[in-house]
Amino acid sequence: MDLGILIPLAPFIMVLGIIWLVNNRKLEEKRIAATAEASSEKAAQYASQVSKLEDRVQVLERIVTDRGYDVATQIEALRDVKEVETSGSGIPLNLNRKEEA
Template identity: 40%
Template sequence: MDWGGPGFIVLLVAISTIGWLVNNWIRAKHGYSLENEWGGMTEKPDTAKEERLAQQNKQLLETMEKMQDRMVVLERIVTDKGYSLSEEIEALRDAPVRETPVRGAGDNGVPLNLESKEKA
């Protein structure tokens, strides 16, 4: 055999290729990660993990839809014509003033001037 001829080079390439194929076949058969074109490792896909993620995604979507329904209800309550927070606050401000209690009957001794309103 001529060690410097083209046949020797073809034989080396063929042996290397067959060795690479056998190596990858054994690795794939036993569940090891395979080497990709750029020398990195490609992992075997985990179908159980994908199933868990799909289930979790489904639950999150259902929760989000429920929350959207609640938001619609809350928006309807807040924007309802009968619900006016500012009117209720003004009604409390305009409430009749009670007479001040007798000193020593549980008050803290600081008189409140409820008759003068805050200027806006």
């Protein structure tokens, strides 16, 4: 191949290279913008979820630290004990009757 032919074509080849580089840069910028937009949307969704969870934790903290929670727990514990006693489970001990020798 003769270099004499390439010399007049060099400006055209350079212009094609510049166009290709500019197009690649624009595509990369579009890709970055799309990624940034998707990331910001996800960040907003996560922030909303975190806010909801924080609200729920605050409610749970109020319930647990409230004195009424302790009373409710004690009532439920008593209900559980009563259910066990009335269900007839276990072996009868006959504690009221004297053992005969």
